[in-house]
Amino acid sequence: MLSTTRRASLAVLLVAALIAALTTPSFADKRDDLEKHKKDVSGKIGDAKKDLEQSTKQYANAVAALNRAQARLNAAQAKLSNTRGALATAKARDAQMQAKLISTQAELDAAKARLTQSKAELRESEAKVEQFAVQNIEQGDPGMRAFSGLLQGEDPTAFTEQMSLNDAVSDDQTATMQDLAATRVLLEVKRDKVTRLRNQVKVQREAAAANLVRKQQLEAAAADQAAEVVKLVTARRGARWTAAKLRAEDKKQLASLENERAQTEAKIRALTPKQVKDAGGDGGGTLSYPVSGFPITSPYGMRFHPVLHVWKLHDGTDFGAPCGTPVHAAAGGTVLQTYYNGGYGNRIILNNGRMRGKGIVTTYNHLTRWTVSPGQHVKRGETIGYSGTTGYSTGCHLHFMVLVNGSTVNPMGWL
Structure with missing residues (x-):
């Protein structure tokens, strides 16, 4: 092109060389022919120059439009890539969160079952302690009953056996009381664990729900952005085709004008006096x-x-x-x-x-x-x-x- x-120097070249030729006395007899030739060539070059300038401007505008379309496409593709990356991260996080939630929920269910069992054990221990208390109230102190029997003439051997039995019962009652205290402590620990796991499940569910919303938003954004990329690819293709078409036209005009310029310059050089x-x-x-x-x-x-x-x-x-x-x-x-x-x-x-x-x-x-x-x-x-x-x-x-x-x-x- x-x-x-x-383009402008071409017109100047022709005009200047022709004027130089016209001012030479040895070519005075060709003045009329040169004047006519100058007008014809100047008019032709002027028209061609205007057309070429306009075409070049159109091509420059087309190139600028292509560059803008490419820039928009690059930005859209980068945005889509980022969105898809964020979506992949959200999907991976969703899978991790679901797995963790399932694990925590299973742990919570197991803790609840253990808590239920501990409650049953506690009720059983409390019943035993309650029974011991009732017996003591109804029958009195076992040691005192054995001593009373000894005073009333019972066999001392029976007294000894009764006291041994009383000691065994007392030891069993003490162990039962200790088990009851331990069961109550463990029950509170299990309750705390259930509460903690329940809160943890709640937080995980809320986080999973929020991540799910983000994932859905990213999926929608990715779909919209992909459609925009397709649209911009089409626009860029059209801009590229227009630019290529105008460039081809410019090159064609360039070849024509350069050929004509070469022929005209050759004629001018032949006519220019020494x-x-x-x-x-x-x-x-x-x-x-x-x-x-x-x-x-x-x-x-x-x-x-x-x-x-x-x-x-x-x-x-x-x-x-x-x-x-x-x-x-x-x-x-x-x-x-x-x-x-x-x-x-x-x-x-x-x-x-x-x-x-x-x-x-x-x-x-x-x-x-x-x-x-x-x-x-x-x-x-x-x-x-x-x-x-x-x-x-x-x-x-x-x-x-x-x-x-x-x-x-x-x-x-x-x-």
Whole structure:
């Protein structure tokens, strides 16, 4: 595709070379033919340039739309990936929580069963103790009954046996009382465990329910985001197709225009006289810097086109002059044109006449404004405009071009 600077320089090249040819006396007899040819070519190139500029703008817009669609798609895919990751985590956590809940519930059920059994054992021990108490009340102290029997003449052997029996009963009662106390303590421990497990189950159920809600929300979000990704993929595919179509059209126009340019330049070079008429220049052998004290930000030569993604010629030298910096004529000459171009922005084309035996034309581009008019004669160093960033420009600078016999050359070879 033809870059904006190349497209505009093509028109300048043709006009400048044709004018140089027309000013040569040895070709005066061809003036009418050249005038007609110039008008035809200029009109054709002008129309093609407008179409190409519009197409390039459409392509740039399509590329920008594609980039935006890709960015949205990347963001949507990243979001979907994060959501699916969170969903996988929620599902894994749900499985873990359910397993833990089942285990805790089983432990709670077992604790409840043990608590029920302990309650039964407690009731049994309490019944025994109660029975001992009733017997003691009804029958009195066993030792005292045995002693009373001894006093009443019973056999001392019977007294001894009765006392031994009383001791055994007393020991059994003591053990029963101790078991009752222990059972009560264990019962409280088991009750505490049941309460703790019951609370734990409650917390786990609430957490599981909350996780289930989150899982359901993530599933719904993942479904929506997946649908959005599909939609964005379709949009990106459409944007890519549009960009590819426009790029193909631009390349086709580029090939056509470059072919026509080559043929036209060949004709102009054949018609250009060896001694070009001075066109009001100052006759010097070199050009002066159009701006001074500023660095070169982009030299003349091939560079990678940021839109077309092809290597193309950068047809001038860029000076990093801030917007509003005075721009001076690199040599005396006559102003051919001052106009706005979509690529070059506000530009001045200056015919500097003959230098080193060759026809020289200089152009000053991306200006904020110009201060000269077509046909006006200017002197070397005279202010003709002010630097800017109009047209296809990424910042304030001066794009300075030199055309020798109608072809662009590296300006640094003439400064």
